[in-house]
Amino acid sequence: MIAITGVSGQLGRQVVEELLKTVEARSVVAIVRTPAKVSDLAGRGVQVRAGDYNDRAAMQQALTGVEKLLLVSSSEVGQRAVQHRNVIEAAKAAGVKLIAYTSLLHADTSPLGLAEEHVTTEKMLKESGVPFVLLRNGWYTENYLASVPAALQHGVFIGSAGAGKIASATRTDYAAAAAKVLTLDNQAGKTYELAGDRGWTLAELAEEVSRQSGKTVVYQNLSEAEFKAALLGAGLPEGFAAMLANSDIGASKGGLFDDSHQLSQLTGRPTTSLEESVRSTL
Structure with a gap:
């Protein structure tokens, strides 16, 4: 059986949908804090089980009989290390044979503050056996x-990424890659650096929005402090605003760029273009 955590979240749910294209529903385990939120999956034959990153015992129970697990990184920045340890220990106790973990692009060398908890989790995985x-x-x-x-x-369009190239991809792209890895053999020990096929700057994003919308949008580059203040002014929580501003600074240093095309090679199709993404948004 293949289990996915965080299935009520946007990425986890899409991974399940991708898996159901090639795997029998009864072989898929959707782990979620509140099963009622994904009751439709149960109706389609998926095994929906209750599991909480903060409850190791409950997670171990949810992983009974599971061979492969996709650990979708927690959305609770600052608490990830403790939560991920709970899941890893639960998986080991339950006899899971492979854990796939959604880390951060070039986590071990990334300038983004977000990388710290991912690096810690990667270390936990290595030590878990x-x-x-x-x-x-x-x-x-x-x-x-x-x-x-x-x-x-x-x-x-405001930000603090400067002229940094951002090789982004959509959640659908990343979900397709995760589903593929979960269905392939001999994946243990591999590291995939997953990113979009073509990088772009925030100025180029503004230009694309202008082109498709017919309304002039320009990119205004701010300092990290200025961008954080603007985000706070827009109502974002302190921690989230600080994380976004820091990530933009990381992007300006190349932290969100990669041109290895491992994502499209894994899925067998090009990643979703910026043009297509903007079109869908508009």
């Missing part, structure tokens, strides 16, 4: 497209 494969995901295109409505309203 459980065979594992690393899916080092780059940035989700959706992370930036969420700001398009405000950019259209004000005519300005």
Whole structure:
């Protein structure tokens, strides 16, 4: 059986949908904190089990009989290390034979502050003795497209990534890669650096939004402090605003760029282009 954690989240759910294209539903285990949120999957034959990153015993129970596990990194930045340890220990106790983990692009050399907890988790996996494969995901295109409505309203797209190239891909792209790895043999010990086929700058994103919308949108580069202050002013929580601003600075240093094309090679198709993503958003 193949299990996926965090299935009520956007990435985990899409991985399940990708798996169901090639794997029998009864062989898929969807682990979620609140099973009622994905009751439709149960109706399609998927085994929906309750599991919480903060509850090792419950997670071990949810992993009974599971051979392969996709550990989707927790969304609770700052608590990830403890939560991931719970899942890894639960998987080991349950006899899971392979853990696939959604890490961060070039986590071991990344300038992004987000990398720290991913590096810690990768170390835990190595020390656990459980065979594992690393899916080092780059940035989700959706992370930036969420700001398009405000950019259209004000005519300005703000950030602090400078001229840094961002080789992003969509959640659908990353989900397809994860599903493929979970169905392939001999994946233990592998590390995939997953990113979009073509990098782009935030100025190029603004240009594309302008081109497709017919409204002029320009990119305004801010300092990390200025960008964080703007995000706080827009109502974002302190920690989230700080993380986004720091990630943009990391992007300016090349932290979100990769041109190895491992993602498209793994899925067998090109990653979703920026043009297509902007079109869908508009």
